[in-house]
C-alpha cells in the first residue's frame with residue numbers, strides 16, 4: 001500500500017499550485033461553439049451536436065467534462081503538449097477567455113448514456129478490476145484512486161473517465177505510452193500507461209466506456 005500513498009502524495013504536491021483560470025460564460029461559449037474560430041469547422045463537426053463525440057473517429061465526448069479540465073486541455077493543444085492538427089487548427093484563434101467560455105458551455109451539457117458494451121465478460125471483468133482495484137503486482141493503483149469514486153472525476157486535475165468512448169480512451173493511453181501526450185504536469189499518466197499491456201488497455205477502455213458518467217461543472 002506504500003506505493004499508493006506515495007503516488008497520491010506526488011499527485012497532490014504536483015498540483016497544489018494549479019493556476020486559476022478565468023471563469024467562463026456558457027452563453028457566449030454556445031455562440032462560439034456554433035461559429036468556430038474562423039478556421040472552418042464548428043465544434044459540432046467533430047464532437048457532435050451535443051458534445052457527445054464520435055466513437056468511430058476517436059473524437060472524445062466533451063459534454064459534461066469538468067470546465068477547468070477542458071480549458072487546460074485546450075490550452076495544451078494550443079501550446080503543443082497535445083498534438084492533433086485537426087483539433088488545434090479549430091481552436092487556435094481563440095483567446096483564453098473564449099476557451100473558458102467554451103469549456104463552461106460544454107460542462108453544462110448532459111452526458112448521454114453509455115453505448116452497450118461489445119467486449120466479452122472476461123474483458124469487462126478485467127477492466128473493472130483495473131479500474132476499481134488495480135494490479136498491485138505490476139505497481140498499478142486503481143484508476144479510481146486518482147479519477148475519483150467510480151472514475152467520475154475529482155476536479156480540473158483528475159478528470160472523469162467513465163462514460164468516455166473506448167476508442168478515445170485507448171488512443172490516449174497509447175499516446176502516453178509513446179510519450180506523445182505531455183499535458184499532465186507531473187506525468188502521472190505516462191507512468192501508469194507504460195505499465196499497461198495491450199490487453200489491459202483494451203479491457204479497461206471497454207469497461208470505462210460501459211459505465212455511466214455524470215455531468216460536471
Ligand code: HEC
Pocket residue numbers: 032033036037041042043044045046047058059060061062065070071073074082083084086087090091102103
Ligand atoms: C476537426 C475536428 C475537431 C474540431 C472541429 C474540434 N475538435 Fe476538439 N478534439 C478533436 C480531436 C480529434 C480530439 C482528440 C485529439 C487527441 O487527443 O489526439 C479533440 C479533443 C478535444 C478536447 C479534449 C477532451 C479531453 O477529454 O481531453 C476538448 C476539450 C475539445 N476537443 C474541445 C473542442 C471545442 C470546444 C471545439 C470547438 C471550438 C473543438 N474541440 C473542435 C477534434 C476536433
Ligand code: HEC
Pocket residue numbers: 007008011060130131141142143144145146147157158159161164168169172173182183184185188189192204205
Ligand atoms: C496517480 C494518479 C492517476 C492514476 C492512478 C490514473 N490516472 Fe489517468 N489521469 C491522471 C491525471 C493527472 C490525468 C490528467 C492528465 C492531463 O492533465 O493531461 C489523467 C488523465 C487520464 C485520461 C485522459 C482523459 C481525457 O479525457 O483527456 C485517461 C484516458 C486516463 N487518465 C486513464 C486512466 C486509466 C485507464 C487509469 C487506470 C488504469 C488511470 N488513468 C489511472 C492521473 C491518474
